[in-house]
Amino acid sequence: MERTYIMLKPDAVKRKVIGNIISRIESKGYSITSMKMFNLDEAILKDHYSHLIDKPFFPDLVAFMTSGPVIGMIVEGDDVVVGMRNLMGPTKWVEAMPGTIRGDFANSTTENLIHGSDSVENANIEIKRFFG
Ligand code: UDP
Ligand code: MG
Numbered sequence: 001m002e003r004t005y006i007m008l009k010p011d012a013v014k015r016k017v018i019g020n021i022i023s024r025i026e027s028k029g030y031s032i033t034s035m036k037m038f039n040l041d042e043a044i045l046k047d048h049y050s051h052l053i054d055k056p057f058f059p060d061l062v063a064f065m066t067s068g069p070v071i072g073m074i075v076e077g078d079d080v081v082v083g084m085r086n087l088m089g090p091t092k093w094v095e096a097m098p099g100t101i102r103g104d105f106a107n108s109t110t111e112n113l114i115h116g117s118d119s120v121e122n123a124n125i126e127i128k129r130f131f132g
């Protein structure tokens with residue numbers, strides 16, 4: 001069974017839509033096998049978002065991601081890595097179609113509610129990073 005790392009970002013917690021998002025994941029048939037609420041710091045974000053460190057928006061991204069607690073989850077299912085990316089919708093909120101999590105809730109590219117691993121390889125790295 002494939003596994004992915006999902007993280008509900010601080011905006012999802014503040015806006016009280018975590019129940020709605022978790023319900024979508026369960027309705028799709030995926031299983032949440034681990035879940036915890038915790039706070040991120042800059043050091044772990046430099047690892048997690050290492051591909052973005054040189055981008056001009058990186059400081060804003062760190063400020064946002066440390067602005068409140070997140071919810072980390074391990075989600076399991078057949079082809080769950082690509083399946084969760086489809087459920088989330090694309091990174092940019094203007095490209096995210098209604099029916100996707102970002103399409104239904106996001107009105108900012110930075111504050112886009114949810115993280116999902118982009119490959120099986122990265123899923124394993126991220127599960128280790130956040131769940132040990
Ligand atoms: N991000 C941003 N501005 C951008 C691109 C990305 O603030 O122009 C943020 C956004 O929160 C995104 C995260 O950086 O979810 C990670 O970017 P990535 O390209 O990995 O997108 P994702 O995998 O989250 O869809
Ligand atoms: Mg990504």
